[in-house]
Amino acid sequence: MNIEIVSIAKKERSTYDPLYKELIKMISRFAKVDDTELFNKDVTKAHTISPEASKQAYSKLLEPYISKGFNIILHPDGKIVDSYEFSKLLDDKIAIKFFIGGAYGFEDKFLKKSDVVISLGNITMSHKIAKVVLLEQIYRGFSILSNHPYHK
């Protein structure tokens, strides 16, 4: 299976890079993970204008990535899923794209383009922490599906 995580994020070194690397390596026995970080001058400018302008700039960057595979948006106001429900989203798929938003989240019209909008809980995390939690849940989800002891 191919998984792509598409985030609104500056391409810069992060304290979390070793965690991403380790979790992507752990997942590699189940799926290949591509980590795509998108940011441009329009986003920088929109951040100085308004939340709405920012969300529009995010949509413009993210829209080309919404594709034929299964598209999952991570959003604090989405459907809260536990790890077992999350694992079912991974089941029987060839390609999944996960979307992580920028500082102002997503435009409603972009949210409607996905197959499902999920929340990782009633807290708001930075996009960097959300990616760590997402990667751990992807590994946990595959462990549940394959009855690997990691999830116990």
Ligand SMILES: C[S@@+](CC[C@H](N)C(=O)[O-])C[C@H]1O[C@@H](n2cnc3c(N)ncnc32)[C@H](O)[C@@H]1O
């Ligand atoms: C700083 S948050 C954006 C917060 C913004 N106020 C909003 O309402 O979406 C950046 C991104 O991290 C992800 N994120 C943060 N907390 C989350 C949660 N509890 N569940 C799912 N995704 C979350 C989402 O993709 C979000 O767009």
